[in-house]
Amino acid sequence: MIKSLKKSLQLIPAYLGILLFNCVIGMLIYMLYFNTTELIAGKLLQLFDRHILLEGFFVVIPVVLVLSGTLLSCYRIRHSGGGVLPVIMYSLLGAVTWCILYPSFIELKKNCQVISDSEKTALTAGYFRSAGNDIIYFPQIPVSADVEAVVINVNEVQNGAVSLQKINYPQVVYESAPFKDSLIRETIPTMPGWIMEGFAAIEVRAENAWHAGYINWLCFISFGLALFSVYSLTFCSEWRLINIIYLLLMEAGVLSFNLLYFSDYFLPLRKLSIRIVNNFNFLTHLDEPLLVCINVFLTLVFICIGVTTVLTKKQKNKRRSV
């Protein structure tokens, strides 16, 4: 019992450590990535930026909170055992994450506004850059919107492939986004759009749900419930490596489904959701009722699998001991 209590209490510092460590690492990586996007060929890379670091905090925290269940589950696989108390503690921490920490973060974000003081730095002269299908070369540092540049039209077959033209400088800057310089963009793979957009969509949904009232918030945290309940699958195998595989795959599945639910891939499902809501009046109070139902259903399935596995194992152990 003491061992079980100790194991369960150990989860609190572990959880806080996981949050802190991942936040710091995430913020540093965000700052690094952001500073690289600001990098312009021929200029120095700025390594530290207080404003960006703070901005990173508000970007990274929701991601870390969403993934905290997965990270805590990994910790539990590594430091398994202890009976039912650590499981209860795990559930409590999950509840704290989605019922206290996430809403607190939303409130904090509302009150804090990060003003980025990044300067609008012009591109450097003397480099060849790709712009659309052309190659451009600024003989002078571009200072105005209509700037002259040597344009190499690679599709031009006759004379005139190279010419000095006025180009739309803001368009050039826009095309290289999120990087300031298209040269740098070519060497760093941008984050897959669906991940960035997916996380941004989750954040927007969270904020809307929180401001819309408790029922909407409860609907939203069905997503967190599904994520945290994947932990039940970690009892399935006796080899912890296999448990890790099950856990990460299922977490990825739940996360991807919730990220992509609002994309075109799930348009038929969303249409079906509208038809279902029309038939069942009580569902109209819920925000995205089908998504909520699927998340709750997944939670129940995971918990059932976990409980069944644990009970079967106990019975087996009993038979062995007899």
Add this chain to the structure above:
Amino acid sequence: MKRVLQILFGYIVFCFCVCLALGLFTGTSPELLAKSVRTYRLYEGLRIFCRILPAVTITGVIIGCTVLYGRHPEGSIMRFSSAMFRRYRYVIVIGLICSFILTCTEEVVTPILVLKQQQLVQLPKLVREYVRIGTKEYISGNSDLAFKYAQLAAKIDSKSDAAQQLLNRTEIAIKTSRQDTSDAVIPEVSQGVSEEGYTVSQLRKFAEKSYVDGNWFDAHYYAETGISVASPKDTNIELLKKIAADAWNKLSQAEKIPETEEERIYKLKLEGYKLLMDGDNLKAYYVFKKLSMQSRALSIDPDVVRYLKLANVRLATESFFIDETFNLQEFETAGNVYFKIQHTDGSTDIIYIKGITSIKGTGSMVQYLRGFSVYSLDKNGSYIRSMYVQYAKLFAVPVSDFDDDTRMSLGIDEKIEYVPYILLRSIDRGTEGIVNEPLYRYEGDTPKDGKDQLILPISYTDFELLVEASKGAEFMSIPALVQFFGKTVKYGYSEEVFGQVMLNRILYPLFILIIIVCSASFAWNYRISEKLMFKTVWTSAFPLLSVLLYIFFAGLLWLYKLFNYVFLGTAGRKYALLAGCGVYIAILIISSIVFLSRNSADAA
């Protein structure tokens, strides 16, 4: 270690087979020859395998180590135990093997596969192009050339109807023309005497007599006739040549109004010779070319042959023939090459080449530049002039050929050994007046004539590096990339980009080694329990682990590339590699300490 390697390579072989099957039986192929479809699919399978190999390798190492450490965890009660040091030794060996394999895959195998696939995609186009050129040559009456093209097309695709048809048609045409030629040539071949029936020694006597009499035309004529009918080993030939040359000298001293055909020819020869002496090699070339094409006798006339050859050699330093550039586009080795040349006065030349075909000439490399443009700007970035030519010919010339004044006026650094010399004018081989000249434009639209040759004040090695850089830093060879890295800004390329790619590629083995050591630590933490029976059903989870690791590896690679920018940003160009090495070695040491500090308390 043996067990880890068995599991690792067993799993790699399994994934290799799966990838080959995936490549062979799934996906769509571009337009290919029927015989190349299977090979292309095979390469596709191999490329898939190369792409997933890092994830597969890490999976193999993790599974192998979890099984090995689970079965034999003994001797690790304390941290930094000798058993852990022994295991660490094996981990490093496995890490080095994996680093070597993965680096070779990334640097050698993948580029070769990409190239092979590109070649296979090019084959149908090549067959079509050969058939098109062959048909064109066949219609023009060049059956021999057409036959060669048809042979090439049939060699690539023996089942091509178009190639076979062309081959048959050209074969028949060649046989017919050979028969005609042999009929026509037989009387000439049997000639050992002149048209008048004189032997060589008789002709020599006539020539000598005419020379003594001062009859220069006859002397030249008999001497020339003697030369034309004599065999190369004939002892009279040297004397005949001397008489012909002396007579020619005498003739060139006399200025007479031509009356006979011979006199007219001699007059033309004289004219050509004078043009050659005056340095007008182009006109001289056409005079002798015209003469040589007038009759068979003139085509083998020693003077015509000699002076035509001389004009040809001289012309080769001024211009090239248009027909050299026919059908070159299909065989281009580089495309869209651009760079800048900054002059000491602050002006800049922007060079753009649409396509380059490299041809190995006698002793040196010749490059044909398609769509060659030079766009010049002054130090304020204002337009000065531009030059465009459809085709140019480039070869390397030694700087030692120039005196110091010329070298300095051209802006060539004294350290440079060879510079690119570019011929901008191309001419027709047979017809005077058909010329492709560079089109110069100047500020204010005032047309002026520019030069027909251009010397780029850069080293020829740099030019070759620029050609390679046009393919992208990822596709350059590492030695070329290292060589080019210090020169990037000079030619308008980003030092950051090329430096980052260079670091990515050079530090990759170290990056893999770190991942392998970390994987071994992970494997220790999640090793199989000593008493647990291995279940076959678990093997079905390994591919899933590979999928997870594939995503994880992609994330790590992204971070790795990001960090390499930091090294460049903090340590600068000179020390970036050193800083990168230092940091990765430090990470390797930390991960090694983490591995060595594992003990049995990290229970399975």
